[in-house]
Amino acid sequence: MSDVGFGVEALRRGMSRRELTNLLIGSGMSAAAAGTFAISASIAHAQTPRRGGRIKVAHSQSSTAETLDPARAMNSSDNVRLFMFYNGLTRFNEELSTELDLAEEITPSQRATIWNIKLRRDVRFHDGTPLTSADVVYSLRRHKDPAVGSGGRSLVTAIEEITATGPREVRIILSGPNYELPAILSIWHFLVVKDGATDFRTANGTGPYECQEFQPGGRTIAMRNSEYFRPGKPYLDEIEFFGITDESARVNALLAGNVQLINSVSQRSARRIVTAPNLSLFETKCGAYQDLVIRLDQAPGSNPDFVLAVKHLFNREQIARAVYRNFATVANDQPIGPTSPFYDPGLPQRPFDLDKAAFHLQRSGFGNQTFPIVISPAARNSEEIALLLQQSGREIGLNFQLQRVPAEGYWWNYYMKRPIFFSSVPPKATPDIAFTTFFQSRAPWNESAWRNERFDALLLEARAEADTGKRGQVYREMQSLIHDGSGVCIPVFASYLDAHDSDLKGLLPIAVGGMMADSFAEHVWLDQ
Amino acid sequence: MSVDHNNTAIEAPAQPRRRLPLSLGGMVGATIVAFWVVVAIIGPYIAPHDAGALLDDDLFGHMRWKFPLGSDYLGRDVLSRILVGARYSIGVATVATFLAVLMGGSLGMLAAVSRGPVDMTLSRLFDALISIPSKMSALVLIAALGSSIPVLIATVAGIFTPGVFRIWRGLAINVNALDFVEVARARGESTAYLIREEILPNISGPVLTDFGLRFMFAVLLLSSLSFVGLGVQPPDADWGSLVRENIDGLADGAPAVIMPAIAIATLTVGVNLLVDNLPRRWSSTVEH
Amino acid sequence: MNALLVRLLVSRIAIAILTLLFVSVAVFLGTEMLPGDVAQAVYGQNATPDAVEGLRRALHLDQPAYLRYLLWLGRLLTGDPGNSLVNNLPIAELVATRLPNSLMLASVTIVVCVPMSLILGISSAIWQDSLYDRTVSLATMSLVSVPELVIATLAVIMFAVNLRWFPALSYSAGLLSLNQIFQLFALPVFTLSCVLIAQIMRTTRAAVIDCLRSSYVETAVLKGARPMRIVLNHAVPNAIGPIANAVALSVSHLLGGAVIVETIFNFPGLGRLLVDAVATRDMPLIQACVIIYCAAYLFLVALADIAGMLSNPRLRH
């Protein structure tokens, strides 16, 4: 069922490191090269894309909060729409490397504090106007304005200045060196909108599809952009995209043939997809994880032995098997997964060890006490993981009382506020983003309130390190610091499971999210 | 001699009542209800397995000796979970219905006895409350207070109170118009006395029937509330939550989803049969 | 008659307005009491204090609660229900995409349910306590006893996934032909009917039986009327009041309470819009949904009362 996934992964592992090196050596990457990759991926499948056809795609998220404003977009459903209608300066490809999108060239100088960007010349917005540097400057600058309410605001704090240096040239000046800027620019918030755009009831982008209809919480209809700058692309004439929040409804809709692609298939439903004759499961192995977080700044997490006791209570194989039905790989209490080139396989795996857990628990002095764990549908699978933890905790006299709270309100009422809670973290494009947002002492989502000066210093060091090998070294040390000290317990890395009509081709896993990291629209075609 | 063979259904509807206070249907209903009440009380003690333990590697396991009703989506024993869950479903429904009756009933009788502006105010208030969608109230309550048994009870009780008020008020107004209440009023009795001694004993039959029906709707409401995320805390689960959490198994006909649904259905049908076959004088003319 | 009707209508409307006002205050207080606000809801897991603060200011959430309520009420009185706090779209537009769907679903369900439950209820009343009566009531009772979720899911698996008779999703934009309506609405209507038929049928049966016990029915029997005539001519016209009431309650349930069905069949109705609005604390949207629901309830109950009045000359004059 996941043969395709494995095959592609092997292919990707061989290539991605080389490509990344290419980028980081700093000479930039040509658009032609990007095209080559697309072709090579296709060749790997030995299939020729076919043009035409329409599909219906159902996403797990649906809300009236949906928006076409890249600054305000919050979830992957928004992202799917954004990637249909807009382009960024760069983008991630299935090799997990950054490739150029609207940019023709990105060149760092002065140890990566000043970046010069040159735009493609053949790009037009859906309203027919050509792409200019003013559009890019507007699109990046608006995130600094608090009134825009951009979710990418913290990411642009390091950008000091964005200026147009020509009709197609933009210069970005950073407050400190950062070789990761191309990766950062691939994030959906920084997709390029038209200069001065404020009305996002429809989208005027440069993307492969034009927005014909958009209803927040309803459906979106995307029509093929015949003027798209990548020749021949996209393949489909029309995509109807909407949300089906209920998982079984989503799966049933696919089974009934009413939609051709769905995301977020539960591990338990995978069997139904696999046994259906004309459906395929599309697994994306990546660094997504659902973690149990113990706050280190309050009892009982302030006691390191307690944290260690809990970390030894996870029967990771059982979790992968019972909860994720093996659509997961065992993790080691640090956020960089085996799909990442910077993954440290040398870090000793923390075992499921009741004796050790009991030992640490006894040392902590919290034996035979009851601690509440907040679980919620908002953090997927948190209930199931917590149930298993509760079972094994009981064996050493550590009692967990599960407190299920509703999904809405979870993130601001319980998340990072309770002593022990669950979180759900999507894969991050680079270790730098993961560490900066979740583990640095002053990170906005330093979930366990972990403070480690060495770690903070290493982060800065890595950013300014042009050499990938050396950077990998630094990242490995950082992984082990998290593994040892943080209050974040990461039992497994979960795969993204999408499912589709077998006639829908061109899907290749991009290890930063399901549905080709939300950008499937440009790449898929119907084979009939 | 010719005896009664020419009666049409309309002319002589009822079958002769036997000595038994309940007809066959009523007995069946009473037996089912009694069975589930007993299960609710002793369920956790007779459960073969720990209701929270993962015992089966197979998900949605079929029925077999070790797991008489199969296993659920995590491989837990469905029989044990139903036995433990009975207490929550029946207990919460009972307490919530009782609370609703306590609040709605006493206010309803107060409105009927007080008449005038008190009646007016209370009636309008409950009319307004009844028009707020119940799912919305449930959502607000769980969002504000989280999901726990007291919240569950308060939600169901809150949703039912206006309806109870209406029925009790209607019944009490009928009794209130009778002469013996006038006599007591002329005697100078207090409102509390009128409610306690004159009204309440004379509407006990119909309101008991109403209680039964409402209990039934409470069980069903609970199962639909689990859909919006209201239920008891894991690892335990009420029947509605059992259905909800195992709904994926329905495609494979997993007993994990069918059995709790059957439990809900039998309890509901049992209560309904019992209520429908109560002696006629107990029936309330007002429909829910 | 007309003066009375006008007076009744005026007092009805006055009471309705008061009720709506009360409900809107209650809803406002309810949502105010909820932890978190729309700014936090919009950002969810991605919330940072300054982002939330910025959005709050932009949405004027820093104003005192009563002021926000009065502002909202003021705008509403000028006919403008405001914009959604979450996506800044006009509430009227959001509701306009959902309300017709809900109305459509409700109407189709009613068209299917009411005749069926009337036939079942009346026939059960005619053959009261017969095997037929018992079978019908046990069958409807059993249907209402199975959780809606199970019925809906079962219907999808059987009729959409396995048999492929109907689509698993019940929404399509644009004008529909009768056949399309049948296709799209078959499954949700089937699910909703399971509950509704039992309820309406039960009320119908009880009301008709009640009428059958009356003196005028005995008089009709003694005039030599046959059972069919007695039921249709004498019992049913007098049972319209309670039946209309049951139907009204059911329809209002359909408009706002069909959340499960809307979710399973991914039907964009008012129910899910409300659930969504509560989840994101979108006050104007919540208010709009609840007020529509409330007004519909009041309207339907009034309609039922009028139906009862028209069927009963005593109340008509």
Place this chain on the structure above:
Amino acid sequence: MAPLVKVDRLCVTARDERGNNRAIVKDVSFEVQRGEVVALIGESGSGKTTIALSLMGHTRSGIKIAGGSITFDGQSLLDMRSRDLSIVRGRDIAYVPQCAAASFNPAHPLLRQVIESSQIHRVMSAAEAEAKAIALFRELALPNPDHIGQRYSHQVSGGQIQRLLAAMALVTDPKLVIFDEPTTALDVTTQIEVLRVFKTAIKKRGTTAVYVSHDLAVVAQMADRIIVLRDGIIREVASTGRILTQPRNDYTKILLAAAKPRVRAATNGIRKETSVPPVLKVMNVVAGHGAVDERGIPAVPLLRDVGFSIKAGSTLGVIGESGSGKSTLARVIAGLLPATRGEVLLNGTKLPRNAAHRTRDQLRRIQIVFQIADTALNPARSIGRILGRPLEFYNGLVGDKRRRCVAELLDMVHLPAAVADLFPSELSGGQKQRVNLARALAAEPSLILCDEVTSGLDTVVRAAILDLLAKLQRDLGVAYLFISHDLSTVKAVCDEVMVLYAGQRMEYGSRGALHQRPRHPYSDLLISSVPELRQGWLDGISEMMPKETSAAIAGVAGGETCRFFERCAVRIQGRCDVEGIPVRLLSKGAEIRCQRTEQELIELFTP
């Protein structure tokens, strides 16, 4: 010629609450000849209605015909299939039911229902049937016969409904008409009208009829032959004349005796002219429903400026038709419906209008006994508890003392002490009314308001209750306000009588004075409408008696003009309906309110 109806050894059983079958009609045999009017007379529970219904092959729910046969026009009714039965019903046998208003379907206009049987049986076209019905309306003296059929049952008065039912029965020219207590629910003045038209209609057609009633005086006017029933057994069958003059059966004799209540001597209380204030004095009371204007007049007044007084130990009778405000008066005095104007004085002290503001002692002194014994007792409480409550409430009696007192009270109303443990449903109607009285007595009141206390009771039981009331007054010196629509009862027990009409006091005087002319025209109408227990009374009374009108109650405007105006035979157009009514003191000692002088009245009512 064979009899039209032949009932042979009919046995009917009824199922009681516990599911036992009990015989309610036992071995009843009788015949009805063509053209004959046969009356079935008996008290409640005698089986008379059951027999009447079984003549149509119909039984009510829970009742079964257990044996015997009924032959109608040569057909055996009990052997017929239900389809064939319904062909006979309505076409050959018609039924005029008792509960008149409820017998019309409220959803359909009257005419449609009147001709329904003719349409069911297809004996004539709808147009023919309508024409015939309208002719019948005319014959039955219904007002506005051409259009009354378009009305609905709630829009016509009780007397009219009853006539419409008769028209409904007669429209198919049935061979047999069954009248089931057709006038029981009517006021006397209405009853006489209805009886008269019924009798004319029967006579004219030579209709065969079965007339069911509990009222001998009524039956005496209608029937050729009377069948006396008791407990489902025929006690006596004889021609009407013989039953009235030479009853053979003991029970028939009791019935006859009870139909004329003994008139007891006036109490001596009335004669003692002392300076002590009357136990109750009511002055200019106005009461009703709805908004009250600045003059204290409510939107829907039920009592208009009523005043009277009751001396200690005496009885004031209040008489009037339904809607006259009799019961409202009792409720106003008890403080249940606060007066909007006027005063109620108890022993010379002003009482607060609302019972809630009265002292416990004031409440104790006035007790009220309601008409319907069934609803006046809390069915969920034992008799001991019902009687014990006022003892406890007013006198603080508890425990043994209270129990003894309850026993004494029961003894006082001639009930065994064991009744204390029973519940109201286990008592008969008469027993319940006794308990009702005992409860009032428990408070040791100075005044008991008796609101139609004997109306629901059978003749024999009624007489016993009246005796008891008299005895209690003698023994305890309690005063009564005795409300009734039944003139003979009032005559029997009251010292003084007040006649109410539409909330106005028409006449107020001693009992004796009411029997002398001149009287208020309304009093005159009332008294002359009471059927007398002799054959031919109905045919003898003068045709000049004023007709019952549709009596649509006019607006309140004008205040104190005569409410009886529309129905008054001697009204003065342009005066009675314009001017306020003067109070006249007649020489016989009674007060009346009428425009006519005493002299005029004497002349007008002298035949």
